[in-house]
Amino acid sequence: MHMADALISPAVGSAMWVVTAGLISYSAKKVKKEIDDKKIPLMGVMGAFIFAVQMINFSIPATGSSGHLGGAMILAILLGPYTAFLTMASILTIQALFFADGGLLALGCNIFNLGFFPCFIAYPLLYKKIVGDQITKQRIAIGASLAAVIGLQLGAFGVVVETFLSGISELPFTTFLIVMQSIHLAIGLVEGLVTTAVILFIFKERAEIIQGFPSGKTLGNLSLKPILTIMLVVALVTGGMLSWFASGDPDGLEWSVTKVTGLEELEAPEGIYGVLADLQNKVAIFPDYNFRDTNQAAGEPSSGQEAPAWAAVDSGLSTAGVVGSILTLVVAGGIGKLLQIVHRRHKKFAH
Amino acid sequence: MNKIEHRWLELRHFDELAAQDSLIHQLHPGVKVVTTLLFIVMVASFSKYELVGLFPMFIYPAFLIGLGNIPVAILLKRVLLTLPFVLFIGIFNPFLDQATYAYIGSFAVSGGLISFISILLRFTLSVSATLLLVATTSMDAIGLALSKLRVPRIIVIQILFMYRYIYVLIEEVMKTIRAHSLRAPYRNGVGFKVWGSLVGLLLLRTLDRAQRIYQAMMCRGFDGQVRIMRSWKIRTGDIAFLVVWTVFFVLVRLVNIPHWLGRMLLGGFS
Numbered sequence: 230m231h232m233a234d235a236l237i238s239p240a241v242g243s244a245m246w247v248v249t250a251g252l253i254s255y256s257a258k259k260v261k262k263e264i265d266d267k268k269i270p271l272m273g274v275m276g277a278f279i280f281a282v283q284m285i286n287f288s289i290p291a292t293g294s295s296g297h298l299g300g301a302m303i304l305a306i307l308l309g310p311y312t313a314f315l316t317m318a319s320i321l322t323i324q325a326l327f328f329a330d331g332g333l334l335a336l337g338c339n340i341f342n343l344g345f346f347p348c349f350i351a352y353p354l355l356y357k358k359i360v361g362d363q364i365t366k367q368r369i370a371i372g373a374s375l376a377a378v379i380g381l382q383l384g385a386f387g388v389v390v391e392t393f394l395s396g397i398s399e400l401p402f403t404t405f406l407i408v409m410q411s412i413h414l415a416i417g418l419v420e421g422l423v424t425t426a427v428i429l430f431i432f433k434e435r436a437e438i439i440q441g442f443p444s445g446k447t448l449g450n451l452s453l454k455p456i457l458t459i460m461l462v463v464a465l466v467t468g469g470m471l472s473w474f475a476s477g478d479p480d481g482l483e484w485s486v487t488k489v490t491g492l493e494e495l496e497a498p499e500g501i502y503g504v505l506a507d508l509q510n511k512v513a514i515f516p517d518y519n520f521r522d523t524n525q526a527a528g529e530p531s532s533g534q535e536a537p538a539w540a541a542v543d544s545g546l547s548t549a550g551v552v553g554s555i556l557t558l559v560v561a562g563g564i565g566k567l568l569q570i571v572h573r574r575h576k577k578f579a580h
Numbered sequence: 581m582n583k584i585e586h587r588w589l590e591l592r593h594f595d596e597l598a599a600q601d602s603l604i605h606q607l608h609p610g611v612k613v614v615t616t617l618l619f620i621v622m623v624a625s626f627s628k629y630e631l632v633g634l635f636p637m638f639i640y641p642a643f644l645i646g647l648g649n650i651p652v653a654i655l656l657k658r659v660l661l662t663l664p665f666v667l668f669i670g671i672f673n674p675f676l677d678q679a680t681y682a683y684i685g686s687f688a689v690s691g692g693l694i695s696f697i698s699i700l701l702r703f704t705l706s707v708s709a710t711l712l713l714v715a716t717t718s719m720d721a722i723g724l725a726l727s728k729l730r731v732p733r734i735i736v737i738q739i740l741f742m743y744r745y746i747y748v749l750i751e752e753v754m755k756t757i758r759a760h761s762l763r764a765p766y767r768n769g770v771g772f773k774v775w776g777s778l779v780g781l782l783l784l785r786t787l788d789r790a791q792r793i794y795q796a797m798m799c800r801g802f803d804g805q806v807r808i809m810r811s812w813k814i815r816t817g818d819i820a821f822l823v824v825w826t827v828f829f830v831l832v833r834l835v836n837i838p839h840w841l842g843r844m845l846l847g848g849f850s
Binding site: 231233234235236237238239242243253254257260261267269270271272273274275276277278280281282284285286287288289298303315316318319320322323325326327328329330332333334392396397398399400401422423425426427429430431434435438548551552553554556557558560561562564565566567568569571572573575576 | 583584587590591594602603616617620621623624625628631632635636638639641642643645646647648649658659661662665666669670672673676677684692695699700702703706707710711713714722731732733734735737738739740741742743744745746748749750752753757767768769770771772775776777778779780781782783784786787789790793794797837838839840841842843845846
């Protein structure tokens with residue numbers, strides 16, 4: 230399942246972007262070293278292949294429901310982990326752009342969840358270890374299924390942790406964890422079965438693709454050191470965010486990136502509000518209306534307040550808020566409509 | 581029509597939209613990519629219970645829709661189609677967070693309900709901003725922007741290459757699935773026994789295709805480098821676009837404009 234922009238905080242999103250960008254440039258370096266120029270069209274076409282195959286519904290025996298493929302494990306088995314990771318990254322990017330699966334801020338998370346875990350954890354530590362040098366049908370079946378299931382379980386765990394750290398959803402960690410892991414156990418089993426079926430078919434038809442594909446074993450090998458380094462970085466980033474999370478307001482309400490990055494956000498509105506208050510005093514129907522009373526309410530609640538944070542923010546939803554919102558939306562719509570007319574005019578003159 | 585055909589048509593549609601020539605389409609792709617990212621980060625950075633303050637952000641997509649000549653329907657359709665996951669996660673907020681957050685008249689509104697609606701607003705905003713980027717910028721231009729933004733070349737080439745072949749492969753999968761469903765009607769998807777051979781054969785054909793493409797590229801002098809022909813110059817308009825929107829996003833983030841507007845209008849009555 231894809232993380233969505235709407236459920237993620239900028240801190241988590243950008244942290245995962247950094248981690249993923251590191252992984253991508255590391256893989257890109259690796260691939261560049263080992264790649265023959267034959268690989269460039271191969272990667273592109275394989276990416277498009279997985280993208281298209283993801284749209285096929287596979288009916289699940291005895292349930293009447295259907296599932297579809299993630300594809301990372303097939304890619305890892307055929308192309309090796311680095312190339313597979315880059316290919317997954319590009320698939321997820323295209324999906325984020327054109328189908329809004331996930332989103333751009335969440336793209337780092339999604340590439341990590343759906344690319345890193347299967348390519349760099351499940352593939353080398355499970356599939357490779359199980360299949361070994363003696364490739365047999367049974368080993369492929371067990372290795373591919375297990376790697377697909379575990380890869381997806383880790384990915385689902387990633388979604389849970391990222392959602393939890395973002396703090397937008399109210400779902401308690403354990404409940405969400407249990408639900409996600411069990412849903413993804415089912416999805417992972419289907420993924421494992423499809424992957425196995427496809428790889429076994431290829432093994433039967435053209436075994437050389439799997440054994441030494443495409444030119445040697447170099448791409449299949451993976452040293453553990455960079456992976457461990459990356460895991461360490463992830464652990465540090467996560468740990469760092471957790472400690473910020475813990476040290477902030479106890480109910481975690483106001484946890485937002487501005488706090489995390491230590492920006493003095495509360496200072497800023499003062500100046501602007503001062504100017505606005507002046508302006509408002511000039512234009513409002515009753516000039517002596519006290520704007521200052523509401524300035525706390527309109528902005529972020531300040532952390533040192535005695536009263537529950539609820540009371541401080543609620544006037545954002547007062548009548549004024551509602552009226553203002555409607556007005557803003559009308560203005561937004563009006564701007565859109567107006568620009569459409571401008572665009573048509575512009576076109577007319579251009580021709 | 582099945583899911584594959586729908587997606588195929590949608591991709592085509594975006595491709596056509598991106599091929600238009602409006603003021604937005606003429607902007608430097610890098611500027612559009614950066615502005616879109618900034619917009620999404622700004623939207624995500626609003627406090628969890630923010631509703632009213634988010635509304636001015638709609639001006640940005642409205643601006644692009646209007647000036648870029650993009651039909652709203654295609655955006656709305658995608659928003660609705662991708663909604664389920666967000667709903668699945670967000671729908672629990674109203675049940676889990678029942679503390680009263682505000683009163684509208686005499687109705688008590690729970691914090692969970694507010695944060696749930698806020699999630700939906702964020703979702704609509706970020707999804708439409710992303711789709712508007714690809715609806716106003718061709719994939720080649722996005723590739724160029726990415727390489728200007730120092731994304732490793734191999735991944736840019738990979739994305740462009742993949743995008744080019746998605747059409748070809750979707751058509752192939754579409755044909756295969758149509759053939760399958762004509763021979764195995766009234767089924768919910770491809771049956772268990774043919775998973776391997778159906779996808780496997782497609783895969784083999786794909787690999788052969790990659791081989792042919794490679795040969796064709798070699799015949800045309802491919803040396804492992806993909807050169808992107810078109811170059812864009814950053815003009816004053818591009819910089820103005822970026823600066824104006826950045827200032828706007830920051831302003832909206834810091835000042836609750838609708839609230840202020842409402843107060844101003846209702847000044848004496850509240």
